[in-house]
Amino acid sequence: MRAWILSIGNELLIGKTINTNAAWLARKLTVLGYEVRREISIPDEDAEEIEVFRDALSRGIELIVSTGGLGPTFDDKTSESLAKALNREYVVNDEALNLVKAKFLEKGLELTPPRLKQAMMPRGAEAIPNPVGTAPGIWVREGQSIIVALPGVPAEMQGMFEEHVEPRLMSIGPRPRFVEASFTVKGVPEAEAAPIIEKAMRMGNRVYIKSHPKGHEIGSPFLEIHVYASSSNEEEARMEVERTVNYLREELRRRGGDVE
Amino acid sequence: MRAWILSIGNELLIGKTINTNAAWLARKLTVLGYEVRREISIPDEDAEEIEVFRDALSRGIELIVSTGGLGPTFDDKTSESLAKALNREYVVNDEALNLVKAKFLEKGLELTPPRLKQAMMPRGAEAIPNPVGTAPGIWVREGQSIIVALPGVPAEMQGMFEEHVEPRLMSIGPRPRFVEASFTVKGVPEAEAAPIIEKAMRMGNRVYIKSHPKGHEIGSPFLEIHVYASSSNEEEARMEVERTVNYLREELRRRGGDVE
Secondary structure: OOOEEEOHHHHHHHOOOOOOHHHHHHHHHHHHHOOEEEEEEEEEOHHHHHHHHHHHOOOOEEEEEEEOOOOOOOOOOHHHHHHHHOOOOEEOOOOOOOOOOOOOOOOOOOOOHHHHHHHEEEEOOOOEEOOOOOOOEEEEEEEOEEEEEEEEOHHHHHHHHHHHHHHHHHOOOOOOOEEEEEEEEEOOHHHHHHHHHHHHHHHOOEEEEEEEEEEEEEOEEEEEEEHHHEOOHHHHHHHHHHHHHHHHHHHHHEEEEEEO | OEEEEEEOOOHHHHHOOOOHHHHHHHHHHHHHEEEEEEEEEOOOOOOHHHHHHHHHHHHHOOEEEEEEOOOOOOOOOOOHHHHHOOOEEEEOOHHHHHHHHHHHHOOOOOOOHHHHHHHHHEEEOEEOOOOOOOOOEEEEOOOOOOEEEEEEOHHHHHHHHHOOOOOOOOHHHOEEEEEEEEEEOOOOOHHHHHHHHHHHHOOOOEEEEEEEEEEEEEEEEEEEEEEEEEEEHHHHHHHHHHHHHHHHHHHHOOOEEOOO
């Protein structure tokens, strides 16, 4: 199953922002079993957005994930452009409206037209809750393609992907074999573990690593490290997880970590 | 004048590498006065490469810069793909052959077929010397388009761009108004100045900053900071340079720098 990653935002095209979203999503989609065929960055312009969405749809790309252009301002056009690319009406989505209303009520803010705009989606789309910001994401199917539109702010994008998009793709996507493993380490702060984890991810192709801080024990930081890998071949995934876990354990021990 | 940036390499599409090349080039091209319209990452596959080069050429994009796929291995296909996209023969380029020969002779290495491959280019192309690695870059014109193909290794790509591509584009490109300014600072190591410089670049849109270490004076690091900006409006460029220089001077002073 093929995937395209579409990054929308002028800041990318003037080199103001390094596109970490595309790399993060590419790793996630690869581990989910997708073959990422193309990553495209375009400015915040409806004609560009419509063209690229249509290009991917006309090729029957199975998964199209976009980031950016979902905010309240006039130059956030992704949702409307997607409706046009799909030849669908651009309408208030009830789910999205409830999510947006709840967000603004919670903050005691009025539902102004720019804010209401964040509840508008192509007809037939589903809203993806945003745990961090206000703009819901979009999940919509067209023929054999699934299109997922997420905000460009990395924390929002990642939270929404991990909470809502990833579990769904795991159940309906390419279904590779997943192998996972966890272990805990005491005495290494998360900030010190981060570059080791990044290096371990770069060493493998289909492995993903996440660290969860589990608090402090007698003043010593306590991390849970979760490693997972996917492959069409289960043995391969198992070996990748094993190799990665061994590397991490050794490196964390060298930093004085008490590894279990 | 429009520009496209094409990044070639499987490592980008599995999220193993963050595409810093595209951001670096986007900033450089923006400051040179180009409007970067699209950044595309594709795998090391000739069909993909040919398609994207042809797409850009058929739109008459004035500048197409690619990175990656110029090495000696079987999966480095950029040069041959570019020849196909241009409907030109793929031939040994004399300039490139001299550059490649000199590189390998210097290292006392034989000119094997994979190494010779790095001297093959579309007919009519010019070779761009590579100060760091062995693969020359490619400069070729087709109609109103200039195509520049550079290696994917950031140090090689940047060196070749700054030494050979940038000066040439400055003389034949969009010719915006350039404004520049320099100052020196003593007592702040380059590694400490780097994040301040990065922040200052992110604050401006058409400004570029470079630091040159000028050695140590009585054990104290000595840096020359060079700031330049471009705009169709000279006053705008001047203001951007001034704002950036003021910000840098203040931040460097706060780090204990002796700013002149």
